[in-house]
Amino acid sequence: MRFIDSHTEGEPTRLIVEGGPDLGAGSLAARRDRFARDFDHIRSFAVNEPRGYDALVGGLLCEPVDTSCAAGVIFFNNATMLGMCGHGTIGLAVTLAHMGRIGPGVHRLETPVGVVTFELIDRNTARIVNVPSYRYAKAVGVDVPGLGRVTGDIAWGGNWFFLTENAPCPVDIAHIPQLMVASQAIQDALNAAGLGGDGAPVDHIEIFAEGAPGADSRSFVLCSGGAYDRSPCGTGTSAKLACLAADGKLAPGESWVQESVIGSRFQASYRPGPDGRITPTITGRAFVTGEGVLHADPSDPFRYGVRG
Numbered sequence: 001m002r003f004i005d006s007h008t009e010g011e012p013t014r015l016i017v018e019g020g021p022d023l024g025a026g027s028l029a030a031r032r033d034r035f036a037r038d039f040d041h042i043r044s045f046a047v048n049e050p051r052g053y054d055a056l057v058g059g060l061l062c063e064p065v066d067t068s069c070a071a072g073v074i075f076f077n078n079a080t081m082l083g084m085c086g087h088g089t090i091g092l093a094v095t096l097a098h099m100g101r102i103g104p105g106v107h108r109l110e111t112p113v114g115v116v117t118f119e120l121i122d123r124n125t126a127r128i129v130n131v132p133s134y135r136y137a138k139a140v141g142v143d144v145p146g147l148g149r150v151t152g153d154i155a156w157g158g159n160w161f162f163l164t165e166n167a168p169c170p171v172d173i174a175h176i177p178q179l180m181v182a183s184q185a186i187q188d189a190l191n192a193a194g195l196g197g198d199g200a201p202v203d204h205i206e207i208f209a210e211g212a213p214g215a216d217s218r219s220f221v222l223c224s225g226g227a228y229d230r231s232p233c234g235t236g237t238s239a240k241l242a243c244l245a246a247d248g249k250l251a252p253g254e255s256w257v258q259e260s261v262i263g264s265r266f267q268a269s270y271r272p273g274p275d276g277r278i279t280p281t282i283t284g285r286a287f288v289t290g291e292g293v294l295h296a297d298p299s300d301p302f303r304y305g306v307r308g
């Protein structure tokens with residue numbers, strides 16, 4: 001299986017460019033479901049230890065059904081399939097350019113949750129137009145062991161997020177261990193209370209604090225596989241924009257700079273949609289970090305990765 005690795009503002013992506021499972025020629029959603037049902041061992045093979053690591057997000061490059069699209073992609077992580085992935089889409093844009101498949105300009109990308117567009121601005125910078133995003137619930141309170149009452153919004157940005165400003169400690173690299181414990185406790189409390197978005201569990205937690213000069217906000221993001229996002233999280237930033245828009249705190253077209261826990265940044269803005277939803281635009285940089293071939297020796301007891 002041939003891959004190209006990149007990172008987007010610190011968050012890694014492994015794009016499978018050859019040798020992936022045969023998922024047929026159905027819609028990307030049908031292919032994603034087949035991937036999850038019949039080839040979960042391949043997901044684990046591609047991103048879990050010993051060939052990968054918990055923070056690594058995978059993308060399976062697919063032929064699109066819609067031939068106006070430059071490519072199709074199915075994103076996944078160390079635990080599951082992802083609806084959409086913002087940093088991964090920026091990584092994919094830069095990787096397709098590295099492969100010589102696209103040049104600067106606007107391109108369409110088919111995903112299991114719909115067609116998204118992105119603009120390759122230069123060899124390391126891309127602007128993505130994410131799926132329509134919205135706030136589902138405002139000021140949801142949950143009692144979290146060790147933290148007390150935590151209040152936040154539930155919003156969709158291509159994945160489900162709980163967004164809180166009740167930071168239990170400074171949001172910086174030095175406090176990542178505490179932020180991991182706190183965000184996992186919030187996640188567990190939300191699950192235990194049955195609090196989700198539109199019938200689905202919330203599987204990403206965002207804790208916000210004041211940004212450094214030049215940034216509007218800084219965030220720590222816990223992802224669905226239990227790793228934290230090194231980037232400001234494209235779908236998470238989209239969920240944040242949806243909440244800001246719903247509160248009248250950010251006007252259409254106005255710039256929002258979201259900083260990650262490691263200090264990297266996305267520049268974001270939105271267009272209003274017809275039904276109270278917004279269409280977010282996220283700009284960030286990605287860099288190719290390596291490429292190679294993954295092997296599965298039939299005698300290797302961990303050929304399908306170390307699985308939890």
Ligand code: PYC
Binds near residue numbers: 159234235
């Ligand atoms: O950038 O949307 C994102 C993302 C989701 C999970 C990790 N990164």
